[in-house]
Amino acid sequence: MVEKIIELLEKENFKELKLLLSEANEADIAECLDELDKNKQAVVFRLLKKDEAADIFARMDPDTQENLIETLSDNEIASIVSKMYIDDAVDLIDELPANLVTRVLNNSSETKRKAINEMLKYPEDSAGSIMTTEYSSLEEDTTVEEAFNRIRKRGLTKETIYTIYITDKARYLVGVVSAKDLLLAEPQTKMSEIMEENVISVNTNEDKEEVAKMFDKYDFLAIPVVDSETRLVGIVTIDDAIDVMSEENEEDFEKMAAMAPSEEDYMKESVFSQYRNRIVWLLVLMLSSIVTGKIITSYENAFAAVPILVSFIPMIMDTGGNCGSQASTMVIRALATDEVETRDVLKVWWKEIRIAMLVGGTLAIVNGVRIFLQYHDLSLAIVIGITLFFTAMLAKSLGCLLPILAKSLKLDPAYMASPMITTMVDACSLVIFFNIALLLMNI
Amino acid sequence: MVEKIIELLEKENFKELKLLLSEANEADIAECLDELDKNKQAVVFRLLKKDEAADIFARMDPDTQENLIETLSDNEIASIVSKMYIDDAVDLIDELPANLVTRVLNNSSETKRKAINEMLKYPEDSAGSIMTTEYSSLEEDTTVEEAFNRIRKRGLTKETIYTIYITDKARYLVGVVSAKDLLLAEPQTKMSEIMEENVISVNTNEDKEEVAKMFDKYDFLAIPVVDSETRLVGIVTIDDAIDVMSEENEEDFEKMAAMAPSEEDYMKESVFSQYRNRIVWLLVLMLSSIVTGKIITSYENAFAAVPILVSFIPMIMDTGGNCGSQASTMVIRALATDEVETRDVLKVWWKEIRIAMLVGGTLAIVNGVRIFLQYHDLSLAIVIGITLFFTAMLAKSLGCLLPILAKSLKLDPAYMASPMITTMVDACSLVIFFNIALLLMNI
Numbered sequence: 001m002v003e004k005i006i007e008l009l010e011k012e013n014f015k016e017l018k019l020l021l022s023e024a025n026e027a028d029i030a031e032c033l034d035e036l037d038k039n040k041q042a043v044v045f046r047l048l049k050k051d052e053a054a055d056i057f058a059r060m061d062p063d064t065q066e067n068l069i070e071t072l073s074d075n076e077i078a079s080i081v082s083k084m085y086i087d088d089a090v091d092l093i094d095e096l097p098a099n100l101v102t103r104v105l106n107n108s109s110e111t112k113r114k115a116i117n118e119m120l121k122y123p124e125d126s127a128g129s130i131m132t133t134e135y136s137s138l139e140e141d142t143t144v145e146e147a148f149n150r151i152r153k154r155g156l157t158k159e160t161i162y163t164i165y166i167t168d169k170a171r172y173l174v175g176v177v178s179a180k181d182l183l184l185a186e187p188q189t190k191m192s193e194i195m196e197e198n199v200i201s202v203n204t205n206e207d208k209e210e211v212a213k214m215f216d217k218y219d220f221l222a223i224p225v226v227d228s229e230t231r232l233v234g235i236v237t238i239d240d241a242i243d244v245m246s247e248e249n250e251e252d253f254e255k256m257a258a259m260a261p262s263e264e265d266y267m268k269e270s271v272f273s274q275y276r277n278r279i280v281w282l283l284v285l286m287l288s289s290i291v292t293g294k295i296i297t298s299y300e301n302a303f304a305a306v307p308i309l310v311s312f313i314p315m316i317m318d319t320g321g322n323c324g325s326q327a328s329t330m331v332i333r334a335l336a337t338d339e340v341e342t343r344d345v346l347k348v349w350w351k352e353i354r355i356a357m358l359v360g361g362t363l364a365i366v367n368g369v370r371i372f373l374q375y376h377d378l379s380l381a382i383v384i385g386i387t388l389f390f391t392a393m394l395a396k397s398l399g400c401l402l403p404i405l406a407k408s409l410k411l412d413p414a415y416m417a418s419p420m421i422t423t424m425v426d427a428c429s430l431v432i433f434f435n436i437a438l439l440l441m442n443i
Numbered sequence: 444m445v446e447k448i449i450e451l452l453e454k455e456n457f458k459e460l461k462l463l464l465s466e467a468n469e470a471d472i473a474e475c476l477d478e479l480d481k482n483k484q485a486v487v488f489r490l491l492k493k494d495e496a497a498d499i500f501a502r503m504d505p506d507t508q509e510n511l512i513e514t515l516s517d518n519e520i521a522s523i524v525s526k527m528y529i530d531d532a533v534d535l536i537d538e539l540p541a542n543l544v545t546r547v548l549n550n551s552s553e554t555k556r557k558a559i560n561e562m563l564k565y566p567e568d569s570a571g572s573i574m575t576t577e578y579s580s581l582e583e584d585t586t587v588e589e590a591f592n593r594i595r596k597r598g599l600t601k602e603t604i605y606t607i608y609i610t611d612k613a614r615y616l617v618g619v620v621s622a623k624d625l626l627l628a629e630p631q632t633k634m635s636e637i638m639e640e641n642v643i644s645v646n647t648n649e650d651k652e653e654v655a656k657m658f659d660k661y662d663f664l665a666i667p668v669v670d671s672e673t674r675l676v677g678i679v680t681i682d683d684a685i686d687v688m689s690e691e692n693e694e695d696f697e698k699m700a701a702m703a704p705s706e707e708d709y710m711k712e713s714v715f716s717q718y719r720n721r722i723v724w725l726l727v728l729m730l731s732s733i734v735t736g737k738i739i740t741s742y743e744n745a746f747a748a749v750p751i752l753v754s755f756i757p758m759i760m761d762t763g764g765n766c767g768s769q770a771s772t773m774v775i776r777a778l779a780t781d782e783v784e785t786r787d788v789l790k791v792w793w794k795e796i797r798i799a800m801l802v803g804g805t806l807a808i809v810n811g812v813r814i815f816l817q818y819h820d821l822s823l824a825i826v827i828g829i830t831l832f833f834t835a836m837l838a839k840s841l842g843c844l845l846p847i848l849a850k851s852l853k854l855d856p857a858y859m860a861s862p863m864i865t866t867m868v869d870a871c872s873l874v875i876f877f878n879i880a881l882l883l884m885n886i
Contacts, residue, residue: 023641027661152627162605162622162664179605179622184595198466216689218470219682221605221664238681239662245685246659249692250776253699257772257861258765266777267787271794275801278769282806285765289758290813296754303746303753310746310753311739314869315732317760322701322728322862326721329700333693334709344710351714358718363725370733418700418861419765426757 002032009040018047026052030059042071054083062095063268069100078107086112087132087240090119127211128204130244131225131234137165138191140174145187147177163222165232166195173199173224173232201226204233211236212244213338252336256329256417258285285423292427299434308375309437312384313430315367320391320429321422323359327352327399328421332413335403342408345401352396360392383437390436391429398424445475452483461490469495473502485514497526505538506711512543521550529555530575530683533562570654571647573687574668574677580608581634583617588630590620606665608675609638616642616667616675644669647676654679655687656781695779699772699860701728728866735870742877751818752880755827756873758810763834763872764865766802770795770842771864775856778846785851788844795839803835826880833879834872841867 001024008017021029021044029048033041033056045068048056057065057080069077081089081104089108093101093116105113115133122128138147147164164182166175175195185194201224202211214223215238223241225234251261258281262269296313303309331348334340340348368385372378399421403413444467451460464472464487472491476484476499488511491499500508500523512520524532524547532551536544536559548556558576565571581590590607607625609618618638628637644667645654657666658681666684668677694704701724705712739756746752774791777783783791811828815821842864846856 025641025643025661031660148626179626183591183622198468200468216685217474218468221681238664242659242685242688245688246780253696253772253776256696257768259769259772265782266773267782267790267794271797271801274773274794274798275805278766278798279802279805282762282765282769282802283809286758286762286806286810289761292757292761293754296757297751300750300753304750307743307747308740310743310756311736313753313756314735314739314760314873315729317757318732318735318862318866318869319725319729321764321865322725323721325700325861326702326725329696329702330709330717333696337689339708339710347710351710351717354714355717355721358714359722359725362718362722363729366726367729419761419768422764422865423761426761430757 001028002035005032005036005044006040009043014047017044021047022049022052026056027059030056030064034061034064038067038071041067045072046076050079051083054080058084058088058092061268062092065092066096066100069096069103074103074107077104081108081112085132085134086115086119087130089116090129093120122204125208126204127202127206127208127225127236128234130208130211130240131204131236132240133234135165135222135224135232135235136163137167137232138177140166140168140190140192140195142191143187144182144185144189144191144194147182147191148187163220163235164191165199165224165235166191167232171231173201173226173230175199176224199224201230201232202236203228208236208244209248212241212248215241216245252332252414255412255414256332258282258417258419281419285419288423288427292423292430295427295430295434299430299438302434302437306380306437306441308380309434312387312433316384316387316391316429316433317422317426319363319388320395320425321418323356323392324395324399324421324425325418327355327396328403328417331400331403332417335407335413340404342404345404348400348404349397352400353393356393356396359396360389363392364389379441383433383440386436386440387429387433390432391425394428394432395421395425398428444471445478448475448479448487449483452486457490460487464490465492465495469499470502473499473507477504477507481510481514484510488515489519493522494526497523501527501531501535504711505535508535509539509543512539512546517546517550520547524551524555528575528577529558529562530573532559533572536563565647568651569647570645570649570651570668570679571677573651573654573683574647574679575683576677578608578665578667578678579606580610580675581620583609583611583633583635583638585634586630587625587628587632587634587637590625590634591630606663606678607634608642608667608678609634610675614674616644616669616673618642619667642667644673644675645679646671651679651687652691655684655691658684659688695775695857698855698857699775701725701860701862724862728862731866731870735866735873738870738873738877742873742881745877745880749823749880749884751823752877755830755876759827759830759834759872759876760865760869762806762831763838763868764861766799766835767838767842767864767868768861770798770839771846771860774843774846775860778850778856783847785847788847791843791847792840795843796836799836799839802839803832806835807832822884826876826883829879829883830872830876833875834868837871837875838864838868841871 004020005017008020033044036044041064045053093104096104108116136151138150162179164177165173166177168174175197176199177191177195181194200218204225204227211223214220220238222235222237224232225236227233254261260277260280262277331340364385367388368381371384372381402416402421406413406416447463448460451463476487479487484507488496532555536547539547551559579594581593605622607620608616609620611617618640619642620634620638624637643661647668647670654666657663665678665680667675668679670676697704703720703723705720774783807828810831811824814827815824845859845864849856849859
């Protein structure tokens with residue numbers, strides 16, 4: 001579609017371009033705008049239908065939004081902001097540089113500005129920070145007929161009308177009615193008769209990750225957010241919950257590969273910023289390699305006497321690292337999805353011990369046989385076999401215990417992933433290796 | 444809540460237990476049932492409200508479902524199955540052992556059985572396999588008033604009434620109307636006047652992962668599924684899309700830690716099955732360690748002359764592995780989210796080369812200085828510094844190129860993660876290390 005847009009732009013065929021844009025989906029148009037040059041973006045944006053422009057604007061990348069805010073007139077900005085949902089407007093403000101923030105706020109209505117400022121007060125990872133203050137709420141004694149009339153009148157400016165929240169006079173949340181219930185009820189029925197009273201809600205300070213998990217568990221389309229006095233203040237909708245889920249997943253992948261998590265996309269983040277995210281952990285992990293190096297030095301006699309031992313260092317280190325990262329990945333994920341709790345530590349350990357015995361046993365036998373056939377040296381085969389078995393036991397144990405330990409110390413288990421485990425297992429497995437060699441090979 | 448249920452069960456206070464169950468959320472009850480003993484499960488299940496039982500049943504773990512199917516009478520099974528949505532019934536059938544499948548199908552109505560069998564024909568990872576055939580569809584010339592009447596009559600048995608699909612006489616999909624549009628329109632308006640005509644739909648054979656991505660992009664609540672002749676055959680709802688997203692993520696985590704992906708939860712999967720998922724890759728990766736071992740042996744002279752060289756093997760291997768897994772994780776994720784395509788290979792490589800120069804440079808300087816201060820040996824410091832620099836370059840290059848290569852060969856890039864990269868980088872970095880040492884240290 002981008003090619004088509006550029007072609008029409010070059011031909012200055014604005015009429016057909018306008019038609020193309022009016023038929024396309026908002027998300028697709030936003031994606032195209034992100035790919036255009038800065039000056040083309042403004043031209044295309046001005047051709048959009050007025051009532052779709054705000055929605056498309058909200059879906060664009062922060063960079064594109066910034067470009068447009070710089071280019072558009074005050075009137076145009078005012079028109080977009082007035083049609084944007086509060087939560088999208090807050091996201092925009094969060095990403096813009098300070099001078100453009102002022103520009104956006106100056107072109108917002110008094111009420112919008114107040115609402116935006118209110119939302120910006122919530123802590124970064126809280127339910128409050130991802131909620132919208134635009135929702136449908138009705139009072140208990142409203143009838144179905146009145147409800148329809150009210151929704152018809154106000155409905156278009158609400159982000160979701162699929163769930164209607166029922167409050168009492170003091171704005172305390174007392175029930176929910178789904179659009180489905182509303183459609184199926186008789187016109188004179190009161191909300192209090194059809195509402196579900198056991199409402200599941202979250203506090204504004206609840207962690208946004210926990211909120212996202214609730215969507216997965218309960219299959220909700222929206223969750224109401226209440227303040228500390230259980231007064232309804234907003235809702236979190238499922239599209240924002242999905243965004244939180246994918247963000248958290250990306251962050252876990254990054255942490256588990258020894259990187260500082262980043263909110264930027266890979267291709268958009270600068271080389272220097274990526275360097276900064278990666279170098280810290282590399283230096284930290286390198287420190288522990290120094291310990292491993294020291295350990296090897298202290299066994300200099302062993303490999304001076306039997307030089308072939310050195311050639312098994314990579315295999316023992318890699319196998320230990322791989323065994324450990326398998327266990328740590330499983331446990332980190334199980335902790336993230338609440339399948340495993342810190343109190344399950346012994347159950348998990350016992351499970352990994354049994355897996356380690358099977359895995360270690362197999363590796364020991366396969367390699368023992370291979371080495372005996374290759375070198376015709378039984379003691380070497382036994383040394384490597386025993387080392388592999390104990391390395392597997394150790395790696396799987398550290399792999400499952402360290403993430404749980406991290407969690408119980410209120411640290412993020414994701415940092416106890418593959419790179420950390422590998423570096424720790426290395427040192428220990430080499431100690432095992434050289435000691436078994438010294439013991440069995442008469443060095 | 445489980446404790447409370449067990450307490451009430453032991454006191455045989457069924458009245459209060461019934462009250463507790465009637466007030467709780469379905470998802471919470473399902474979770475509690477999963478935690479109870481087999482015989483308690485049936486007791487509690489029989490106390491549930493009839494109209495909630497099927498929904499709760501659909502949310503339980505496969506094990507619990509199996510236990511209950513074994514215990515319940517034919518009549519009870521028939522009652523549950525008749526109230527279950529088709530897609531949930533298909534999921535149930537998928538998980539049950541053959542003898543229980545027959546029992547469930549024998550207790551289903553003729554139409555339900557036919558619908559289930561129809562659904563089971565779709566390929567495992569296709570849109571068809573996760574869709575439901577229960578949706579609201581209306582014809583073009585239906586008026587808003589008629590629409591409301593029809594929904595009131597049939598609405599309760601439809602999984603979602605929030606989006607209504609508009610078809611022509613031949614069941615071709617021609618438009619969609621949201622419940623919102625319906626609520627806001629005048630009673631005599633025809634569907635053809637308010638429907639959105641540019642409907643985004645998917646084919647039954649579309650990969651379910653691609654379908655899930657569309658939910659993220661377009662913020663839909665449901666996507667219509669059409670057959671090869673674009674006739675409407677079902678819809679995929681957002682709750683199923685979220686399940687697909689989390690499943691795919693879990694699988695990626697597993698693949699990236701060198702494990703065969705598994706659909707079972709960590710705590711529920713048997714030790715032997717976990718062993719099987721883990722051992723294959725460990726053995727494959729071990730093969731390549733043999734190569735690395737061979738390489739070391741061929742440089743025996745080098746470390747016989749300068750034994751201290753051996754003590755740097757772990758640091759060089761670990762740093763190479765960590766550098767590589769950072770790059771591969773970023774690229775694998777970017778490929779998974781379609782942010783990077785195979786044709787971007789040169790752009791990505793150039794980016795990683797620049798990051799590698801910064802990272803490698805920093806590591807080289809920090810370590811060079813550290814080694815010089817510790818050993819007062821300038822040539823050793825230079826050898827390690829240069830080796831680290833080139834190892835970083837090599838690791839980042841392999842880390843970004845191999846996942847893209849895998850993708851262009853139609854293999855899953857996730858397998859080119861940390862363990863695979865680490866093992867490959869090891870061999871190459873040791874060749875670099877010993878050659879630079881031989882060159883600069885006059886061995």
